[in-house]
Amino acid sequence: MSTLNPKRTVAELKDLRRLTADELGAQRVAWTDTWLEARAWLREKLDALGLETHKDEAGNVWSTLKGKSEKSLLIGGHMDSVPNGGWLDGCLNVMAGLEVIRRIKDEYGIPPVTVQLVDWADEEGARFGRSLFGSSSCAGTMKPDEERNRTDKEGIRFEDALKRCGVDIDKAHLSHKELKNVAAHLELHVEQGPVLLDLDLPLGTVLGTYGVERHAMTFYGQAAHSGSTPMNRRKDAFLAAAKMSPEIYRITDRHGGVCTIGSVTTKPGIVTSVVEECRITLDQRILDADKLATMLREAKEASERFAKEGNVTVKWEHLWSISPEHFHPDLLQFCDEAIKETCGYIKRLPSGPLHDAAEVSKAGIPTVMMFTQSLHGISHNKIEDTKEEHIEMSVTALDKLAEKTMGWILEQS
Amino acid sequence: MSTLNPKRTVAELKDLRRLTADELGAQRVAWTDTWLEARAWLREKLDALGLETHKDEAGNVWSTLKGKSEKSLLIGGHMDSVPNGGWLDGCLNVMAGLEVIRRIKDEYGIPPVTVQLVDWADEEGARFGRSLFGSSSCAGTMKPDEERNRTDKEGIRFEDALKRCGVDIDKAHLSHKELKNVAAHLELHVEQGPVLLDLDLPLGTVLGTYGVERHAMTFYGQAAHSGSTPMNRRKDAFLAAAKMSPEIYRITDRHGGVCTIGSVTTKPGIVTSVVEECRITLDQRILDADKLATMLREAKEASERFAKEGNVTVKWEHLWSISPEHFHPDLLQFCDEAIKETCGYIKRLPSGPLHDAAEVSKAGIPTVMMFTQSLHGISHNKIEDTKEEHIEMSVTALDKLAEKTMGWILEQS
Numbered sequence: 001m002s003t004l005n006p007k008r009t010v011a012e013l014k015d016l017r018r019l020t021a022d023e024l025g026a027q028r029v030a031w032t033d034t035w036l037e038a039r040a041w042l043r044e045k046l047d048a049l050g051l052e053t054h055k056d057e058a059g060n061v062w063s064t065l066k067g068k069s070e071k072s073l074l075i076g077g078h079m080d081s082v083p084n085g086g087w088l089d090g091c092l093n094v095m096a097g098l099e100v101i102r103r104i105k106d107e108y109g110i111p112p113v114t115v116q117l118v119d120w121a122d123e124e125g126a127r128f129g130r131s132l133f134g135s136s137s138c139a140g141t142m143k144p145d146e147e148r149n150r151t152d153k154e155g156i157r158f159e160d161a162l163k164r165c166g167v168d169i170d171k172a173h174l175s176h177k178e179l180k181n182v183a184a185h186l187e188l189h190v191e192q193g194p195v196l197l198d199l200d201l202p203l204g205t206v207l208g209t210y211g212v213e214r215h216a217m218t219f220y221g222q223a224a225h226s227g228s229t230p231m232n233r234r235k236d237a238f239l240a241a242a243k244m245s246p247e248i249y250r251i252t253d254r255h256g257g258v259c260t261i262g263s264v265t266t267k268p269g270i271v272t273s274v275v276e277e278c279r280i281t282l283d284q285r286i287l288d289a290d291k292l293a294t295m296l297r298e299a300k301e302a303s304e305r306f307a308k309e310g311n312v313t314v315k316w317e318h319l320w321s322i323s324p325e326h327f328h329p330d331l332l333q334f335c336d337e338a339i340k341e342t343c344g345y346i347k348r349l350p351s352g353p354l355h356d357a358a359e360v361s362k363a364g365i366p367t368v369m370m371f372t373q374s375l376h377g378i379s380h381n382k383i384e385d386t387k388e389e390h391i392e393m394s395v396t397a398l399d400k401l402a403e404k405t406m407g408w409i410l411e412q413s
Numbered sequence: 414m415s416t417l418n419p420k421r422t423v424a425e426l427k428d429l430r431r432l433t434a435d436e437l438g439a440q441r442v443a444w445t446d447t448w449l450e451a452r453a454w455l456r457e458k459l460d461a462l463g464l465e466t467h468k469d470e471a472g473n474v475w476s477t478l479k480g481k482s483e484k485s486l487l488i489g490g491h492m493d494s495v496p497n498g499g500w501l502d503g504c505l506n507v508m509a510g511l512e513v514i515r516r517i518k519d520e521y522g523i524p525p526v527t528v529q530l531v532d533w534a535d536e537e538g539a540r541f542g543r544s545l546f547g548s549s550s551c552a553g554t555m556k557p558d559e560e561r562n563r564t565d566k567e568g569i570r571f572e573d574a575l576k577r578c579g580v581d582i583d584k585a586h587l588s589h590k591e592l593k594n595v596a597a598h599l600e601l602h603v604e605q606g607p608v609l610l611d612l613d614l615p616l617g618t619v620l621g622t623y624g625v626e627r628h629a630m631t632f633y634g635q636a637a638h639s640g641s642t643p644m645n646r647r648k649d650a651f652l653a654a655a656k657m658s659p660e661i662y663r664i665t666d667r668h669g670g671v672c673t674i675g676s677v678t679t680k681p682g683i684v685t686s687v688v689e690e691c692r693i694t695l696d697q698r699i700l701d702a703d704k705l706a707t708m709l710r711e712a713k714e715a716s717e718r719f720a721k722e723g724n725v726t727v728k729w730e731h732l733w734s735i736s737p738e739h740f741h742p743d744l745l746q747f748c749d750e751a752i753k754e755t756c757g758y759i760k761r762l763p764s765g766p767l768h769d770a771a772e773v774s775k776a777g778i779p780t781v782m783m784f785t786q787s788l789h790g791i792s793h794n795k796i797e798d799t800k801e802e803h804i805e806m807s808v809t810a811l812d813k814l815a816e817k818t819m820g821w822i823l824e825q826s
Contacts, residue, residue: 193641210640214684223497223794226673226696227623227765228606231665233790238658238674245655252644260639261651263682264691268496271542271627271675271694271732272766273793278677281684283639319684352640377646380638380686 004103004399006392009095013391016041016095017087025382026087030080030122030133031161038079042094042119049102051117056175058137059121059167064114065101071183071409072114073402074365075100076135076356078123085124086190086384088391092372093188094119096395100402113409114181115402120356121167128158135356137172138179139363144169179360183409184331185367187357188398190386194377195349202390203397204347205335206369209358210257210285211292211324217244217303221312223268223276238266238275240306240314247302248282251295257286258352259295287324287350325358330408331368331401338400339370342393353379370398417516417812419805422508426804429454429508430500438795439500443493443535443546444574451492455507455532462515464530469588471550472534472580477527478514484596484822485527486815487778488513489548489769491536498537499603499797501804505785506601507532509808513815526822527594528815533769534580541571542732548769550585551592552776557582592773596822597744598780600770601811603799607790608762615803616810617760618748619782622771623670623698624705624737630657630716634725636681636689651679651688653719653727660715661695664708670699671765672708700737700763738771743821744781751813752783755806766792783811 020028020038028035039061046053051063064072077093097117104111121134128150136142148159148169159169189206191197196204221237241264248259260283267277282299286292300316307314336346351369361367372394375385386394433441433451441448452474459466464476477485490506510530517524534547541563549555561572561582572582602619604610609617634650654677661672673696680690697708713729720727749759764782774780785807788798799807 191641192638194643194646212640216684222791224791225605225766225793226675227625227671227698227767228604228787228792229671229765229790230607231662231671233607236658238677239662242655242658245649245652249644249652258640258642258644260685260687262639262679262684262686262688264651264677264679264688265682266675266677268793269676269678270495270539271629271696272538272544272673273495273675274673275675275677283684285640352642353638354640377642378637379641381636 003106004099004396006099006395009099009395010388010391012095013087013091016091021087025084026081027083028079028081029083029127030124031127031165035080036165039119042079045098049105056178057168058134058172058175059162059165060134060138060175061119062178063117065105065111067111067114069113069410069413070181071413072116072181073406073409074116074118074182074185075402076118076120076185076187076360078120078356080122080124082124082126082380084382086379086381088190088386089192089379089384090123092190092391096188096398099395100399103399111406113406123356127152130158131354132356132359135359138175139359140173140176141359141362142172144172179363179365182365183412184405185357185360185365186398186401186405187355187369188394189355189369189371190379190384191371191374192353192379193374196371196373197375197377199347201345201347202343202373202393203339204349204371205332205339206327206371207332207348207350208287208324208326209351209355210287211289211322212354213284213292213296213321214319216279216281216317216319217314218277218279219307219312219314221274221276221310224274226272226274229274234274235311236274237278237312240310240312241278241280243306244280244303248299251298255286255291255295257284257291257295259284281319285352289324292324322354322358325361327361327368328366331366331405334404334408335368335370335401338397338404341400342397370394370401416519417512417809419512419808422512422808423801423804425508426500426504429504434500438497439494440496441492441494442496442539443537444540444578448493449578452532455492458511462518469551469591471547471585471588472575472578473547473551473588474532475591476530478518478524480524480527482526482823482826483594484826485529485594486819486822487529487531487595487598488815489531489533489598489600489773491533491769493535493537495537495539495793497795499792499794501603501797501799502605502792503536505603505804509601509811512808513812516812524819526819536769540565543571544767545769545772548772551588552772553586553589554772554775555585557585592776592778595778596825597818598770598773598778599811599814599818600768600782601807602768602782602784603792603797604784604787605766605792606787609784609786610788610790612760614758614760615756615786615806616752617762617784618745618752619740619764619784620745620761621700621737621739622764622767623700624702624735625767626697626705626709626734627732629692629694629730629732630727631690631692632720632725632727634687634689637687639685639687642687647687648724649687650691650725653723653725654691654693656719657693657716661712664711668699668704668708670697670704670708672697694732698765702737705737735767735771738774740774740781741779744779744818747817747821748781748783748814751810751817754813755810783807783814
């Protein structure tokens with residue numbers, strides 16, 4: 001008889017909320033005091049369970065229950081949140097993973113394979129605009145020179161904020177050694193979107209994470225007086241930029257995925273002048289790499305067509321991109337089975353948001369994610385929520401997935 | 414033999430440019446140090462000519478050459494510019510007016526009627542979004558309670574910026590007394606559009622100023638994660654706002670006139686979120702009052718249609734409006750004659766941009782404006798320019814117009 005206690009996970013998540021949220025939401029922003037407080041609270045629980053716990057060079061915290069085999073099953077989440085964030089994003093997995101390890105320790109004493117829990121550092125990138133810092137450092141894709149000089153709103157440098165928390169950005173890559181014996185990696189997360197909600201399903205197997213192309217484009221026209229410039233003489237940078245908005249909906253109609261224009265700025269930006277410069281950001285995501293490339297090409301072509309139509313010019317600026325990541329087929333199947341045993345159905349869906357799991361998977365570690373339904377289909381917001389019964393089901397299903405994956409690791413050895 | 418020296422006007426305008434422009438253009442934004450510097454530079458010239466000069470309660474600077482009659486001929490311009498503005502907008506008239514007064518003083522000593530030059534305060538409204546502050550205060554149409562809480566980009570309040578320059582917004586209306594003896598008002602200005610340029614004519618008589626409807630509309634959608642929110646679940650405030658841009662071109666296709674979306678702001682305005690709030694400004698102008706009302710109604714209807722299509726809402730905010738103003742028929746004829754004597758032809762055109770002349774005309778003062786050709790058909794831009802020979806012709810024609818108008822004032826008395 002399993003000693004897994006999913007209700008304890010719900011209670012612990014509520015404790016964490018009491019400790020680290022205010023009336024605006026969760027405030028566990030990485031590299032801040034509230035985040036350190038959340039981690040200290042977690043540490044007490046890890047120590048109480050008798051796990052070996054240490055912090056790596058990137059600030060990730062690893063807790064290990066040694067097994068008969070050195071090969072390990074890793075469960076990874078993140079305690080950090082965005083400012084005014086939800087109570088579940090990231091920490092659901094840490095607390096559910098802790099509960100699963102409690103069960104495994106209770107059942108096996110020394111389990112057949114080693115089991116580990118990692119709390120990744122700065123998944124959100126909320127303060128410095130660099131997501132997945134801890135997991136990408138560990139995976140080997142973080143380049144210190146591209147990151148150290150980022151600043152937060154107060155002008156504090158990324159490198160200095162890390163130092164304050166005992167992390168030397170130039171040594172963060174050394175954390176890669178932690179992956180040496182990791183044989184599989186699981187991540188449970190709230191969906192953050194409305195797909196499971198619309199289907200009225202508590203859980204889903206995540207196929208992989210969308211690839212992302214993130215660019216800005218600036219249209220260059222000519223400032224001209226709003227009263228004196230005939231319409232047919234204008235070089236209106238906003239007219240060209242505005243046409244991109246319905247266009248991105250046409251692009252996703254053709255290919256699927258999502259496209260977002262999130263920021264628009266105009267210069268001179270005054271009521272009495274035709275817009276001289278208009279900069280818009282474009283975020284494009286889809287699970288298929290070829291489609292992603294096509295969507296980007298079509299957006300570029302459209303922008304050039306609109307620029308030409310309006311007698312303006314356009315320049316593109318690459319902000320960031322990541323290729324799609326497909327999770328491991330065996331683990332996808334175990335995740336399906338775990339959900340079926342818990343809830344009685346199978347549902348697979350892609351992840352639009354990025355997750356640490358994508359970095360770990362890129363580093364060659366077999367990986368899968370499981371989603372729980374998000375009420376309102378929303379996260380990064382204090383109204384983010386999941387029904388308690390769904391949280392409990394997710395702990396149960398994660399536990400089943402962990403058990404299946406331990407067996408698989410043994411078979412692989 | 415006239416002592417009018419139009420070349421001196423060109424030289425003085427160049428001096429002013431050296432003093433108050435940088436590599437991006439003129440920086441004489443009202444209520445800033447550079448504007449005060451430009452006014453101090455002008456004051457030296459006014460004092461050198463022996464004019465009586467004083468600042469009124471609205472910050473307008475009046476210089477008077479007393480004549481045999483108290484009835485006065487007023488020439489009005491403005492030293493303030495938009496940021497990164499042109500070298501002629503506003504100040505051409507001040508400097509040409511100064512030259513005309515030099516000629517009159519030289520020729521008459523004491524002229525038959527009083528002659529005045531006014532430098533209106535904050536014609537552009539560039540910093541606080543309120544055009545024609547000085548002239549409307551003087552005309553009696555400025556309402557302090559509607560204006561005092563405007564803020565600039567740094568959050569400085571309009572009322573406080575005025576106070577720093579010695580203007581109490583609640584007393585600005587007292588400047589109305591300055592108009593007591595004004596019998597006619599002339600304003601020379603660069604066209605700021607391409608009409609005279611396209612016809613290859615140096616000067617034109619201005620029929621009147623377009624009526625203006627100036628509004629902001631804010632579309633309210635919902636912030637949502639750019640990766641996890643399916644396109645058909647979005648409430649994208651930018652999508653609705655963007656559709657307004659081609660729409661305003663369709664409106665002017667139907668009715669004539671001009672419409673401009675000059676400023677676009679987005680919230681939260683980050684690359685990873687659907688736009689929750691998008692605010693755009695709309696400036697609509699035409700010489701016919703009924704058409705102006707129709708254009709505004711059509712824009713409102715379109716915004717509501719686009720909001721509905723995108724499952725968002727829209728709210729309109731009235732920023733400012735002014736009815737069309739037709740100039741005085743006698744003065745229109747004198748302006749035609751002055752241009753014909755100078756250049757050999759007659760050309761009348763409306764003014765799309767607003768001018769202080771519209772406020773003065775509304776206050777019941779017979780008014781007319783004269784335009785000089787704008788190279789590139791553009792202003793509010795550092796490339797704003799006018800051929801030096803056209804500037805010189807404009808000084809000559811303004812002088813002829815002033816002489817004719819003085820005679821007319823005498824006849825009227």
